Each structure stands twice: as C-alpha cells, then as structure tokens.
Amino acid sequence: MLLRNVNVAILSMCFMGGHVGVFAQSAQTLPSTIPLFPLQEVMLFPHVHRPLHIFEPRYREMLAEALEGDRIIGMVMLRPGHEADYFGRPPIYSIGCAGVIADVEELPDGRYNVVLHGFSKFRVKSEDQSCAYRWAEVEAIPETLSDSDREALRRHRPRLLEALSSLSPGSPP
Incomplete structure (x- = not known):
C-alpha cells in the first residue's frame, strides 16, 4: 500500500x-509548534495518506489532544541507536512531514486507527520536553x-x- x-x-x-x-501548495497552514510522532523506518510525505495504529499511552494522549485542536501531527524518523532511550527522548532526524488527521477510529480499548494526510515538510528548530510526548517548534520547508x-x-x-x-x-x- x-x-x-x-x-x-x-x-x-x-x-x-x-x-x-x-x-501544489497545500491549503493547510503549518503551525509554528506541533506534536511529534517519531517512528522507526516509517515516513509521511506531502500529498500522501499514511495509515497508523496508535497504541502507546503517550501517543494516545497526543492524538486525543490533536483531535480536540487543529488535528495536526508531525512525523519524524528515529535515528539509529534510538532503542537505548525509546521510552524517553530517543534521537530523531530534524526533517519531518506534518499531517492532518483525515480519518480516525477509536477502538474500545483506547487505541486508535488513524489516517494522516501529509501536507508540509518541516525542520525541527527546538523541542519542548515538558509533557509525555514530544512537541517541537518547526519551520516549513517549501516544496x-x-x-x-x-x-x-x-x-x-x-x-x-x-x-x-x-x-x-x-x-x-
């Protein structure tokens, strides 16, 4: 797929x-601060839909908050060696793609099936480490x-x- x-x-x-x-430029505007969803070997690209299964508690919280707000999540890839700090703040690449939640299914046990629609590449400028999941100040990278x-x-x-x-x-x- x-x-x-x-x-x-x-x-x-x-x-x-x-x-x-x-x-084409997306009609969606990239906020200056977005939640980050880091994954190993999984990318989101502008103009592409990405199905995701959200099961970790910290990312369930991230998704619930995104659904209450602008529905935007940034995806970044984990750097090699991330396993040593997987449940903390593992190293990430600084380039990612923002997506808007296009479809969501909340499962009875609190997990989610989600479809993100990528709309903008971004560069991570800085991170806020004050909550369970990652937030970053980002800048758009024009296509x-x-x-x-x-x-x-x-x-x-x-x-x-x-x-x-x-x-x-x-x-x-």
Whole structure:
C-alpha cells in the first residue's frame, strides 16, 4: 500500500497532465509548534495518506489532544541507536512531514486507527520536553523544483513511469 501511495504521489506531483509542474501548495497552514510522532523506518510525505495504529499511552494522549485542536501531527524518523532511550527522548532526524488527521477510529480499548494526510515538510528548530510526548517548534520547508530539477524529470519521465508501472502491475499508466 505504501508503494502505491508513493507512486500516486510521485505521479500527481510531478506529471500532472503529462508535464512537469511545480508542486501544489497545500491549503493547510503549518503551525509554528506541533506534536511529534517519531517512528522507526516509517515516513509521511506531502500529498500522501499514511495509515497508523496508535497504541502507546503517550501517543494516545497526543492524538486525543490533536483531535480536540487543529488535528495536526508531525512525523519524524528515529535515528539509529534510538532503542537505548525509546521510552524517553530517543534521537530523531530534524526533517519531518506534518499531517492532518483525515480519518480516525477509536477502538474500545483506547487505541486508535488513524489516517494522516501529509501536507508540509518541516525542520525541527527546538523541542519542548515538558509533557509525555514530544512537541517541537518547526519551520516549513517549501516544496519547489529548480529548472534543472524540471529538466531532469522531463528527461527521466519515461523511465520513471516504466519503473513505477513494473512495481504496481495492473495500475493505470
């Protein structure tokens, strides 16, 4: 499913209408401070939906508070060696993606199934460590393509489409 989401995101962002365009800007605004949800080897990308299962108490609290507010959560990846401090403040990468909660199912035992819709890359400027889960001051990283990026995408478009098609047999070209 992730591969299919990445394929769709790549195609929709880069090849709209058969030509390379500038990435669309989201209507969602990135707040200056957001809760962080760090995971190992799981990423969120702008314009892509990411299903998540929230089960740890601290992240259940984070989700409940996000649902009462602007519904925004930032996802970041854990750095290698995070296991030593997993239940504390394990090291994270400073680049992440903010998502808005698009769908949520609260389970009888308090766990959640959630779908986040990514809308903005961000850089962590600083962290607030005063609550059970992480909060960070963030700054948006705009999605732009340089002229050389556009030209490279034009040149490689046929090969990229072929590679994407081979990874998702049966998907439309």
